[in-house]
Amino acid sequence: MRNGSAQTAYIAIGSNLGDRAKFCYQAVAAISAHEQISLTRLSPLIETAPVGGPANSPPFLNGAIAIETTLGSHALLRELMHIEQSLGRNRREKWEPRTIDLDLLLYADKIVSSDELIVPHPMMHQRTFVLEPLALIAPDVVHPTLQMTVKGLLDNLTSQPLTV
Numbered sequence: 001m002r003n004g005s006a007q008t009a010y011i012a013i014g015s016n017l018g019d020r021a022k023f024c025y026q027a028v029a030a031i032s033a034h035e036q037i038s039l040t041r042l043s044p045l046i047e048t049a050p051v052g053g054p055a056n057s058p059p060f061l062n063g064a065i066a067i068e069t070t071l072g073s074h075a076l077l078r079e080l081m082h083i084e085q086s087l088g089r090n091r092r093e094k095w096e097p098r099t100i101d102l103d104l105l106l107y108a109d110k111i112v113s114s115d116e117l118i119v120p121h122p123m124m125h126q127r128t129f130v131l132e133p134l135a136l137i138a139p140d141v142v143h144p145t146l147q148m149t150v151k152g153l154l155d156n157l158t159s160q161p162l163t164v
Contacts, residue, residue, distance in 0.1 A: 006068040007108040008040070009076060010138055012121070012130050013063045014101040020061040021045060023087055023100045028065060030083045031102075037079075041066035043133035050097075051129065057097050064105070064133040073107040077117050080104060105134065109144045120145060125153045 011031070015023040024045055032039040043064045050057040069076055080102040088099040105121045112119040120143055124130045131154040134141075139151035146153065 006070050009067050009069055010106040011065050012103040012105050014060045016058045016060040017097045017099045024061055024063055026087055027083055027100050036070045038068045040068055041137040043136040046133055048129040062129045062133055064137055066137050073112050073119055074117055077104055111144055128157055
């Protein structure tokens, strides 16, 4: 990685089309290959039911990674979108099945709000499929706006009774 002030970032990885594991690991390899990014942690992949999207969507494999990067948050987002595109992701319909989905969850302890990017990810605290793999690699990381650890967010989410 090039010299500069490195920031820790956390990225959610998911796939529910084709060879899901292959797409996830190809995305991790592409992220790791960037000269301004170093992979520091990788969660196992967890199979989860799709949330939202068309009926009968296939299940996802979801994971999370921790990286160190000298890229700014917006430049990192552009790199993630480029990797998605290179792995066959076409953005046509929200929450449609996809070969790869890369979401920037946290970027250091920064709060970013622009037309292109919101960090922390605005729905991460509501998604078990995001928090479970993230808690495996970063349980004590604090969400900068909610001031709760990732493990605390997951515990809070999984302890709530289901509403019908």
